[in-house]
Each structure stands twice: as structure tokens, then as C-alpha cells.
């Protein structure tokens with residue numbers, strides 16, 4: 627025979643999602659509904675004792691109070707209907723995805739609150755794959771796959787030459803020479819390092835269990851060796867340029883472009899008039915000329 631207290635504790639544990647938070651009773655559940663379908667979002671906080679009800683819609687960082695003073699606000703009053711136990715939508719769209727919070731203020735002053743996470747199901751649209759067209763063997767390469775419409779958010783898979791890439795390349799005969807990781811949640815495929823076996827046509831696929839999976843365009847990735855030929859050609863071109871510069875300097879030097887002043891002096895020594903000279907030089911010059 628269990629104690630009455632233990633029985634209440636057991637009851638609380640067995641209902642799982644119910645918990646007491648500073649006097650409020652909180653209940654959270656998730657409901658999925660196809661886009662354009664009707665849905666009733668229940669208010670678990672409602673009891674037969676009644677009370678004043680308010681509804682809030684929370685999406686990201688914004689919270690909108692859309693039912694208060696016994697009235698639905700403008701954007702809701704034509705498409706939804708209030709009942710004490712819940713809000714009925716005639717149809718929902720993807721923008722209705724979010725958290726619906728029902729608050730009931732009882733006549734005894736107790737505030738009860740329940741929440742529903744509504745996921746309006748939307749099939750994925752065609753994902754976009756970003757694939758580098760040329761990668762060097764031995765380097766890291768990152769391929770990404772993105773899709774923005776799917777709700778709930780899709781998971782991603784990658785294909786090379788129409789063959790599904792397993793999450794662990796080592797288990798597959800086709801991919802055992804490759805070294806990569808795939809994050810199915812973000813759609814990121816990382817090769818580290820790229821090998822010569824990684825060349826191929828790559829596409830990704832997004833699926834979320836709503837409607838068919840969607841494939842991206844295929845993009846060719848080419849794994850290339852370090853370009854030795856290119857490096858040799860660059861060095862040869864550099865040597866030719868250096869040779870031309872050296873030749874140019876030698877040519878200019880031999881034509882006297884860098885020794886103009888000294889060259890003029892030499893010519894003066896030979897051809898200058900004696901009047902330009904000092905006495906000592908004059909004698910020397912004249913004796914040279916004679």
C-alpha cells in the first residue's frame with residue numbers, strides 16, 4: 627500500500643510533461659499539421675472552473691497577444707474561432723508555425739499556463755548545393771547543401787555519380803578510399819583530405835518526411851594534383867624576366883647611361899681647351915696633345 631503522498635508523486639511522474647513551476651501548471655506538446663489543413667490547438671490549462679483566458683503566439687523573439695478581453699485580434703478573427711478548450715483554425719499556413727501559449731487566470735488568482743508547439747508541415751523545395759569545381763589533393767574541401775522551405779527542417783544526404791554516400795566511407799566498397807564526414811542536419815560534406823578518388827558529379831538531397839525528397843543540381847568536382855607543370859612554367863618565366871632585366875642593365879651601362887658625368891670628364895681631358903684647365907693640368911694636357 628503506497629502512501630497518499632507517494633501516489634500523487636507517481637501521478638505527476640506518469641504524466642511526464644506536467645511540471646509545477648512557481649504555482650503555474652505547465653504543459654507542452656507538439657502538434658504537426660499539413661499546410662492548408664484545419665487544426666484545433668488545445669488549451670490544456672483550461673479547467674471546468676473557468677477563468678480569464680489569453681492566447682499568445684511566440685515565434686523566434688516575437689510574442690503576439692492574439693486573444694484577450696474575450697476577442698481575437700484582427701489577423702486571427704476571420705480565420706480562427708475561440709472555444710474555452712482551444713483555438714480552431716480554418717486552415718494554417720507555414721507562417722503559423724510557432725508556439726501557442728494559453729494562459730488561464732482562475733477566480734482564485736491562480737495562473738495556469740499550457741503551450742503547444744505547432745509545426746505546419748511543408749515539403750522541402752529543391753536544395754542548393756555548393757561544390758568547389760576544382761580542389762587540390764591533400765587539401766580540405768567543404769560542400770554545402772541548403773534548403774529553406776521544409777518544415778520540420780529537412781535532413782540531407784549526398785550522392786556521388788548517383789551513388790548514395792554512406793555516413794562512414796570506410797564501410798562502403800565505393801567510398802573506402804575517401805575520407806569525409808557528412809552532417810545530415812546542416813548538409814555539410816567535408817573532405818579531409820581530398821583524394822584522387824573524390825572527383826565526380828555531386829548532388830545533395832533534402833527530405834523531411836513531408837512529400838517527396840528533393841535533389842539539387844549535380845556539380846562536377848575535380849580533384850587535382852599539385853600543379854608541378856604550372857610551377858615550373860612560372861619559374862621559367864621568372865628567370866626569363868630576370869635575364870631580360872639583367873641584359874637591360876648591362877646594355878644601359880655599356881652605353882654609358884650610368885656614367886655620363888665621368889664620360890664627359892674623360893672627353894674633356896682629351897678635347898678640352900687649355901683655358902679650362904688649372905696651370906698644372908695645362909702643362910700636362912698640352913704635353914699630352916704634343
Ligand SMILES: *[C@@H]1O[C@H](CO)[C@@H](O)[C@H](O)[C@H]1NC(C)=O
Pocket residue numbers: 799800801802803823
Ligand atoms: C581504392 O584504392 C585501391 C588502391 O589504390 C584501388 O585499387 C581501388 O580501385 C580503389 N577503389 C576505388 C573504389 O576507387
